[in-house]
Amino acid sequence: MNATATAGPAPGDVTKYSLGLAAPLALFFVVFFVAPLAQLLVLSFHNDAQGLIWGLGQYAKFLTDSFSLSVLGSTLVLGAEVTALCLVLGYPIAWLYHRVGGRTQTLIILIVLLPLLTSVVVRTFAWIVILGRQGIVNSTLLSLGIVGTPLRMLYTQGGLVVALAQVQMPLMTLPLITALGRIDPNLDDASCSLGAGSWRTFWRIILPLSMPGVIAGCTLTYAAAITAFITQSLVGGGQMLFMPMYLYQQASTLQNWPFAAAISMIFLLAVLAVMTAFGMLGRLSRADGDAR
Amino acid sequence: MNCDRRSLLTTALTLGAMHAFPGLSFAQARPLVFATFTGSWEEAHKAVLVPAFRKGNADASIVLDPMLSVDQIAKVNAAKANPPIDVMLHDPGPALVAIGLDLVDPFPVDKSTYYKDLITEAQEPMGPAPFFQIVGLTYNPDTVKTPPTSWADLWNPEFKGKVGITNLNSTLGTGWLVEIARMHGGSEANVDEGFKAIAALKPNLAAVAANPGALATLFQQGQIDISPGNFNAIQILKARGVPVEFVAPKEGAIAFKTTIHIVKNSPNRDLAFKLIEASLSPEVQTTLMNPPYLIVPTNSKVAMDGEIARVLAKDTAELKKKFVFQDWKKINEQRSAWIEKFNRDIKI
Numbered sequence: 001m002n003a004t005a006t007a008g009p010a011p012g013d014v015t016k017y018s019l020g021l022a023a024p025l026a027l028f029f030v031v032f033f034v035a036p037l038a039q040l041l042v043l044s045f046h047n048d049a050q051g052l053i054w055g056l057g058q059y060a061k062f063l064t065d066s067f068s069l070s071v072l073g074s075t076l077v078l079g080a081e082v083t084a085l086c087l088v089l090g091y092p093i094a095w096l097y098h099r100v101g102g103r104t105q106t107l108i109i110l111i112v113l114l115p116l117l118t119s120v121v122v123r124t125f126a127w128i129v130i131l132g133r134q135g136i137v138n139s140t141l142l143s144l145g146i147v148g149t150p151l152r153m154l155y156t157q158g159g160l161v162v163a164l165a166q167v168q169m170p171l172m173t174l175p176l177i178t179a180l181g182r183i184d185p186n187l188d189d190a191s192c193s194l195g196a197g198s199w200r201t202f203w204r205i206i207l208p209l210s211m212p213g214v215i216a217g218c219t220l221t222y223a224a225a226i227t228a229f230i231t232q233s234l235v236g237g238g239q240m241l242f243m244p245m246y247l248y249q250q251a252s253t254l255q256n257w258p259f260a261a262a263i264s265m266i267f268l269l270a271v272l273a274v275m276t277a278f279g280m281l282g283r284l285s286r287a288d289g290d291a292r
Numbered sequence: 293m294n295c296d297r298r299s300l301l302t303t304a305l306t307l308g309a310m311h312a313f314p315g316l317s318f319a320q321a322r323p324l325v326f327a328t329f330t331g332s333w334e335e336a337h338k339a340v341l342v343p344a345f346r347k348g349n350a351d352a353s354i355v356l357d358p359m360l361s362v363d364q365i366a367k368v369n370a371a372k373a374n375p376p377i378d379v380m381l382h383d384p385g386p387a388l389v390a391i392g393l394d395l396v397d398p399f400p401v402d403k404s405t406y407y408k409d410l411i412t413e414a415q416e417p418m419g420p421a422p423f424f425q426i427v428g429l430t431y432n433p434d435t436v437k438t439p440p441t442s443w444a445d446l447w448n449p450e451f452k453g454k455v456g457i458t459n460l461n462s463t464l465g466t467g468w469l470v471e472i473a474r475m476h477g478g479s480e481a482n483v484d485e486g487f488k489a490i491a492a493l494k495p496n497l498a499a500v501a502a503n504p505g506a507l508a509t510l511f512q513q514g515q516i517d518i519s520p521g522n523f524n525a526i527q528i529l530k531a532r533g534v535p536v537e538f539v540a541p542k543e544g545a546i547a548f549k550t551t552i553h554i555v556k557n558s559p560n561r562d563l564a565f566k567l568i569e570a571s572l573s574p575e576v577q578t579t580l581m582n583p584p585y586l587i588v589p590t591n592s593k594v595a596m597d598g599e600i601a602r603v604l605a606k607d608t609a610e611l612k613k614k615f616v617f618q619d620w621k622k623i624n625e626q627r628s629a630w631i632e633k634f635n636r637d638i639k640i
Contacts, residue, residue, distance in 0.1 A: 067632075132510075132514060152453070154515055233502035237500055237502060237506075249461055249635075253631065
């Protein structure tokens with residue numbers, strides 16, 4: 001009764017695309033990403049700065065050195081702090097977006113996107129002005145008589161976390177807005193009519209269903225926060241050492257490329273491990289949701 | 293003629309690549325690439341050195357590619373056979389690294405008109421020094437009423453939480469550490485006393501900047517009131533209305549030679565030589581000595597004048613007497629160990 005269904009895909013079937021379409025991008029990736037990465041890996045397996053003697057010395061040096069490990073640790077912690085702050089501040093905005101009228105929605109999107117339209121350098125300099133001794137925060141606190149002398153906020157971990165959170169916020173909010181938009185609004189009403197309160201509805205319905213957005217947002221924010229060389233050095237200063245600056249110092253100032261290569265490989269693996277953990281968390285929560 | 297899809301695509305890709313990377317096919321005919329420093333250096337070289345060079349060389353094309361010394365080395369080292377830069381500009385530490393990595397050709401001293409007129413400290417056969425950088429004390433005259441006179445003033449309790457320094461990534465940071473060590477009996481070979489002194493400075497430290505440029509921002513924001521600083525960097529801030537003054541400490545201001553080098557395997561060797569000649573010439577150095585640039589000259593035929601004569605030295609004899617030159621060969625031997633120690637120990 002249906003000829004096309006039995007005849008297999010027709011030549012002009014619009015749902016089938018050849019993988020060949022991805023070839024240009026794949027080629028680009030192989031030439032400009034995979035090949036240099038392989039080169040970096042090879043370079044990291046050298047014991048001397050000139051890259052002549054093979055060995056695992058650079059990895060041993062990093063992994064047995066408590067200082068290097070503490071730099072790695074503090075970088076990963078910094079990422080976690082920024083991600084947590086972005087999530088806590090970004091989720092309500094994304095939630096609000098789906099509960100207001102069209103005009104306010106445009107306004108919210110504009111506010112969320114605005115930071116992306118200015119350069120990271122400009123945003124970072126703005127934070128230097130905000131956090132400085134004569135900055136907006138300090139002059140407000142002083143004029144209200146809350147503090148007697150200006151607080152030190154620039155070049156502190158707290159200041160850096162806040163600045164990074166603002167700089168990376170769109171990466172968290174946009175996936176959340178998309179994920180929350182996919183949830184059928186009727187589910188809210190259904191949950192309520194079955195007797196659940198608003199908090200219960202949020203924890204049991206909305207949050208689990210928005211998990212893909214949370215995971216995507218966290219992954220993007222985390223990756224951007226730990227590699228944000230400019231913001232880290234301008235707001236964090238010269239004595240707070242994170243992996244990107246450590247890497248730059250070894251590669252540029254000290255010209256020790258094999259060690260720098262080893263640092264970047266270790267950094268890459270550590271970040272991949274964190275990303276995998278995020279992904280597993282997402283799968284777990286989904287499986288958990290399905291089980292109920 | 294074979295005109296199938298594949299050959300068409302190949303042709304299109306090749307044309308596209310040639311368009312995207314014009315250097316592919318015309319490597320020999322590229323303009324002279326001069327890697328100057330960013331900021332005030334770029335401005336000065338664009339406004340004075342480049343026009344002087346082009347005037348004397350039939351409008352030869354030249355490109356300024358401003359970047360840090362260490363980045364210049366990284367770029368040239370990554371492509372030794374076909375370097376993307378023809379003329380490099382270096383602080384003393386990186387200059388020795390570049391020479392050690394065999395990235396530069398010796399300067400043809402015999403062919404040079406101006407080399408012999410340079411003061412002896414600037415005569416470097418692997419690349420002469422057309423300029424000096426001077427590091428002394430910079431302070432905010434609005435908040436610091438009595439101008440400081442010595443490096444030791446940084447430890448004055450009056451400046452509690454007001455002092456800024458940079459880490460050792462920069463020439464300024466490393467040079468300053470050596471000077472502080474010297475004050476306490478150390479030398480280029482032993483800076484332990486310098487580290488002890490920095491540890492004692494902690495109550496006064498407001499910031500350890502990641503680079504000297506960040507110090508300027510900190511002055512503007514009132515985050516710091518006093519710091520070791522570069523004479524030229526201060527002039528820009530002053531010109532923009534930031535309250536900041538420079539003073540040469542009585543122990544002597546630190547002088548860094550900024551050397552200029554012909555890159556090995558450069559396809560533009562002759563033009564590179566001519567650009568360096570222009571930078572050594574009394575005309576260019578005189579213009580650069582005057583406001584707004586105020587770059588300290590190295591050609592002994594240039595008479596010191598204006599702000600430089602007032603704040604630094606009246607002539608080359610006084611300059612040699614008042615400035616402290618450091619042995620960067622010795623410094624480079626241990627610099628990575630110092631950077632590591634600084635990373636570990638200096639936490640505020």
